[in-house]
Amino acid sequence: MLANYLPILIFVIVAAGLGVVLLGIGFVLGRGQKDQEKLSAYECGFEAFEDTRNRFDVRYYLVAILFILFDLELAFFVPWAVSLDAVGLFGIGAMGVFLALLVVGFIYEWKKGALEWD
Amino acid sequence: MVTTVLFYAFAAILLVAALGVITARNPVHSVLFLVFAFLQSAVLWLLLEAEFLAITLVVVYVGAVMVLFLFVVMMLNINVEELRSGFTRYLPLGIGVALVVVIEIANVIWFRSEGQAFVTPTPHAADYSNTKELGGVLYTEHVFALEIAAMLLLLAIVAAITLTMRTRHRPGLKVQDVPAQVAVRAEDRIRVVKVGPVKE
DSSP: OGGGGHHHHHHHHHHHHHHHHHHHHHHHHOOOOOOHHHHSOOBTTBOOOSOSOOOOOHHHHHHHHHHHHHHHHHHHHHHHHHTHHHHHHHHHHHHHHHHHHHHHHHHHHHHHTTTOOO | OHHHHHHHHHHHHHHHHHHHHHHOSSHHHHHHHHHHHHHHHHHHHHHTTOHHHHHHIIIIIIIIIHHHHHHHHHHSOOOHHHHHHTHHHHHHHHHHHHHHHHHHHHIIIIIITTTOOOOOOOOOOTTOOHHHHHHHHHTTTTHHHHHHHHHHHHHHHHHHHHHHOOOOOOTTOOOOOHHHHHTOOHHHHOOOOOOOOOOO
């Protein structure tokens, strides 16, 4: 079975090798004349306003967490779709209950306005 | 044979990446090392012919959880100096926890498995689908665990929303009215003015 993944292994090796070679060429042949202006933070031509680490609105996290939850839900769907002929009607029913529970969460999220930005 | 070489190669990279997580000075670099470690563990799952777990590790952990980690690390104001100041104070506790974990792992690997021969699993045929095997038992035999997982996800949705939602409808707050924006017609917005010829 693992022989199926040989192309991916070759791809990974080529990609890693290419990355090392390209960076190495730049490192070896680059003249590297560094000065303070070249190494300073670049922010579209003006002086940087503040530090990179500043606090963001909590709503970004909410969007990310909701994304992870529905991502996990999707991860449960993949084996189900692949083995649909093996699990039969019982499997479809089981997934129906699973989905119904998550739809409750989805409706709650929608009605609560968590998907709205304002 | 080839699998053994690959296992040791990827396991070595995994160890280096895991060391990088705890030694990197920049927290963002730590998170990126952790992403790298997860990718290597996905390869280890793959070498055990657990395709679905490998893919899930990449999709869920690398794709979603670590992005959230990166979010948190980049947005929180982490003062490295302040974190390092407690190093000697927490050192005994850290060593204690590390010792307990090492003893537990040693217990499982050496003492519990004493006298049991190590069995190399026989490789599966090329058309073997781990995902299909997993699905075959997950939705029939372990259906109760599946519904508990759904319950947990529902709980997490509700908890995340309750903890972070703030209603922002203060009086006088200007918000977009999306249906009104969509329904707008050209006549409402622009007025075509006929300009007569202008004499110089």
